[in-house]
Amino acid sequence: MKKSVAIDMDHVLADIEQQMIKWYADQYGVLVAKETLKGKAEQEAFPDKEKLRKLLFMPGFFRDTEVIEGAIDAVKKLIEDFEVYIVSAAMEFPQSLGEKKEWLTEHFPFISWKNIVFCGDKSIIDTDFMIDDHMKNLNYCKGRGMLFTASHNANIEYDVRVNNWKEACDYLYQNR
Amino acid sequence: MKKSVAIDMDHVLADIEQQMIKWYADQYGVLVAKETLKGKAEQEAFPDKEKLRKLLFMPGFFRDTEVIEGAIDAVKKLIEDFEVYIVSAAMEFPQSLGEKKEWLTEHFPFISWKNIVFCGDKSIIDTDFMIDDHMKNLNYCKGRGMLFTASHNANIEYDVRVNNWKEACDYLYQNR
Structure with a gap:
């Protein structure tokens, strides 16, 4: 599996x-x-x-955000070998729900709607791996958390840090 | 806990x-x-x-749906004694995302945005109980599934069926 x-x-x-x-x-x-x-x-x-x-509450803010470097090719590759779910804590910003769905459809059209989750906290999400930039999400992660580097988490210590999508993929393929 | x-x-x-x-x-x-x-x-x-x-794709369809009898009082009571999450497979109908959030805010204002999940399939949701009217969701449920009676599931056999919100609450309190 x-x-x-x-x-x-x-x-x-x-x-x-x-x-x-x-x-x-x-x-x-x-x-x-x-x-x-x-x-x-x-x-x-x-x-x-x-x-x-x-x-964060302004219409359009989430809709035209740029994609992180390497993310599209990485996710396209990962869905061949993993069950990939996009899990976003979008519920705090209701206007973002539609925008985030449209954004995903534009940039990641190969991801099925079945594999998208918009939630509040992530404590009931159960996956083998969770890639996130926030400790508040990784702390409740039931599987192996992976801290994705962002400026705001630069000084945080965590077991598994990935600095970019190449490192994230390398880690996942080494540990699948 | x-x-x-x-x-x-x-x-x-x-x-x-x-x-x-x-x-x-x-x-x-x-x-x-x-x-x-x-x-x-x-x-x-x-x-x-x-x-x-x-x-299901028409604007407004989800927004002014009536509330199932007894649901508001039941959920209000349950949040005192359980961690309650609203988990809706809304992602197939993108226009419903905003409408469903608004609907919850109107009828269930006591539910925090942190406890709302809009997803595609529910296979990564991990809770002790799951109340749902569809076997496609209950079949992947990691905890105890509870089939909530609707016309479409009237002939389905399942271990735990609840016909209304009184029965649902009774079952939960007997098994918590």
Whole structure:
């Protein structure tokens, strides 16, 4: 039987960091340098955390996010050998539900709707692997968690860290 | 630790059967009697299955569905003693995502967004109990499945059947 992998969206498939920088600049006229985000929680990394949070509720924010480098080819390969589920904690931002589904249909049309999950917390998700950028999700992971590097988690220690999609695939194929 | 319960939406919280009858009559001018649905798969119970399926993609179909009798009080009680998750296989009908979230906010405002899951198949959902009207979901259930009676499943045999929300609560409290 194929092993199962839960793949997060924000910061793992979708370049939310870049989108935050872009929208923060467009909306508030302040350009935050990517280098300054390293090692800071997302809400602490921008000048005004309330303003940052507002972006996440704005129509369009999630819809035109760029894809993380290597993600499309990696997921296309992984679905041949694993049961791949896209699992996004989207429920906090209701307007994102439709946008995230459209985004997946555009960039990952080869993923069946059967394998997409939008949830609140991820504690009831049971897969052999979970690729995520947040410890709050990995801490409740029932299988093997894999911390996907993002600026905000740069200083966190965790057993299995993958810095990019090549490393993520290498780890999965070595451990399937 | 509280035991966890996954609760389906369609036919369990939301009276989709009644909604199908109403919308089929409104859209196509054919009133199907509720009694004739008994023991038939949903797609076979209406005169034209393609027309029925079209309803599920129409804006508004899910939004103003009535609540199943007793569901609100039951869920309000259950969240005191169980970890309750609403788990709906909504991903096949993307326009339903926003509508279902709004519907839950209106009728079940006491359920946190953290406890809502919209998915495709339910095979990666791991809870102690799962209340659902479809065997395709219960067959992959990792915990104790509970078949919630709907016309379409009237002739199916299953270990644990609950005919209404009183029976569902009785079973859960006897087995927690």
